[in-house]
Amino acid sequence: MDGIPDLAAVEAMDAADLLRPFRDRFVMPDGVIYLDGNSLGPASPTVLAELEKAARQEWGEGLIRSWNTAGWFDMPVVLGDRIGRLVGAAAGQTVVADTTSINIYKALHAAMGLRPGRSVIVAEGGSFPTDLYMAEGVASTRPGAVLRLEGVDAPAIEELIDGSVAVVLINHVNYKTGELRDMAALTRRAHDAGALVVWDLCHSAGALPVDLDGAHADFAVGCTYKYLNGGPGSPAFIYVAHRHQAEARQPLSGWWGHARPFAFEQGFAADAGIRRFQCGTQPMLSLRALKGALDIWDEVDMAAMRLKSIALADLFIKLVEAKCDGFGLTLETPREGARRGSQVSFGHEHAYEIMQALIARGVIGDFRAPSTLRFGFTPLYLSYGDVWSAVEILQDILRTGAWKDARFAVRAAVT
Numbered sequence: 001m002d003g004i005p006d007l008a009a010v011e012a013m014d015a016a017d018l019l020r021p022f023r024d025r026f027v028m029p030d031g032v033i034y035l036d037g038n039s040l041g042p043a044s045p046t047v048l049a050e051l052e053k054a055a056r057q058e059w060g061e062g063l064i065r066s067w068n069t070a071g072w073f074d075m076p077v078v079l080g081d082r083i084g085r086l087v088g089a090a091a092g093q094t095v096v097a098d099t100t101s102i103n104i105y106k107a108l109h110a111a112m113g114l115r116p117g118r119s120v121i122v123a124e125g126g127s128f129p130t131d132l133y134m135a136e137g138v139a140s141t142r143p144g145a146v147l148r149l150e151g152v153d154a155p156a157i158e159e160l161i162d163g164s165v166a167v168v169l170i171n172h173v174n175y176k177t178g179e180l181r182d183m184a185a186l187t188r189r190a191h192d193a194g195a196l197v198v199w200d201l202c203h204s205a206g207a208l209p210v211d212l213d214g215a216h217a218d219f220a221v222g223c224t225y226k227y228l229n230g231g232p233g234s235p236a237f238i239y240v241a242h243r244h245q246a247e248a249r250q251p252l253s254g255w256w257g258h259a260r261p262f263a264f265e266q267g268f269a270a271d272a273g274i275r276r277f278q279c280g281t282q283p284m285l286s287l288r289a290l291k292g293a294l295d296i297w298d299e300v301d302m303a304a305m306r307l308k309s310i311a312l313a314d315l316f317i318k319l320v321e322a323k324c325d326g327f328g329l330t331l332e333t334p335r336e337g338a339r340r341g342s343q344v345s346f347g348h349e350h351a352y353e354i355m356q357a358l359i360a361r362g363v364i365g366d367f368r369a370p371s372t373l374r375f376g377f378t379p380l381y382l383s384y385g386d387v388w389s390a391v392e393i394l395q396d397i398l399r400t401g402a403w404k405d406a407r408f409a410v411r412a413a414v415t
């Protein structure tokens, strides 16, 4: 794309878009341009139908029998394998369970157990905070454990990886800047030093093609309520490479991780495979919603999705820089499409108020403290025309100073 595209050029991009039919698969309120599918994916008729069926038939009619007859008990591993297909994991290595925070705890703990004699956890100072909070929690249970942070203890993560490091916890795509890490290269770097890696895929699962097996990843975790559209609070997933499963011990040794949960034996004996990374009973209605969301993902060509994701974000950056020049916005995301995930962030001193004004006009993105406006680009339900309209509204808010209205400065609990 040379120069600044006009509306006719944007409409031509939509006319040529092969992913356009997916837009009808999602529920989207009138008047909303949704640029926050990276925080909470939208509902879809497919998911709502699964929820209805799960609640009325499987729970309502089937009652306790549904654990067997509706496949409830195996749902975490069945759906885990389906997510595995989206993140490059062969079957038997991924299970849906618990939350990302809890899975980080399990994975870090297991990784440290596989590297006895090593005491260091490496992570990013700019990580999503819960990852660091959980790393602190794991370190607090292991005498002598130390947390080393990129951006605090050294500028680049590679410099922190040496023979004392047990595990590196790293976000594939940074939640705030959208920067994409090179999974294969960083995994190799850690392995060369004898360390293991836990990849956090919260902002890459469903956002771009991922190849865990190809990168020889050890562990991975991720959300299902963001790009995967599983619904608010839908359970997370955890990946453990086959080669580690027999040895890897996670600390939350609940009955769902037992080799024979219904033998009701006294001592804990871990399941031989990925099920050992479960803990207890899972939220079945949420899992059934996730199943519906994955039905849609089965039809998606990930390579085509990635191309459109980059094109949507490129268009957004180009239009914002052309039309909102001089209003104090600074790009915080890598300009090069290949180096970012599926989001674009702009810094602004009044990012909170501007985002509130955008939301009031139907352009829903989000704010990340202290000064970031974050916009997610989800190719299945966004058009190039949406990007055009969103920038027109942003320009209007900046030009008129509409964001200065006092009501936009009121802070809500969730941003």
Ligand SMILES: *Cc1c(COP(=O)(O)O)cnc(C)c1O
Pocket: 099, 100, 101, 102, 128, 130, 131, 171, 175, 200, 202, 203, 223, 236
């Ligand atoms: C969204 C997100 C989480 C969320 O964790 P929960 O346990 O689901 O609340 C964790 N890590 C990263 C990197 C995220 O983006």
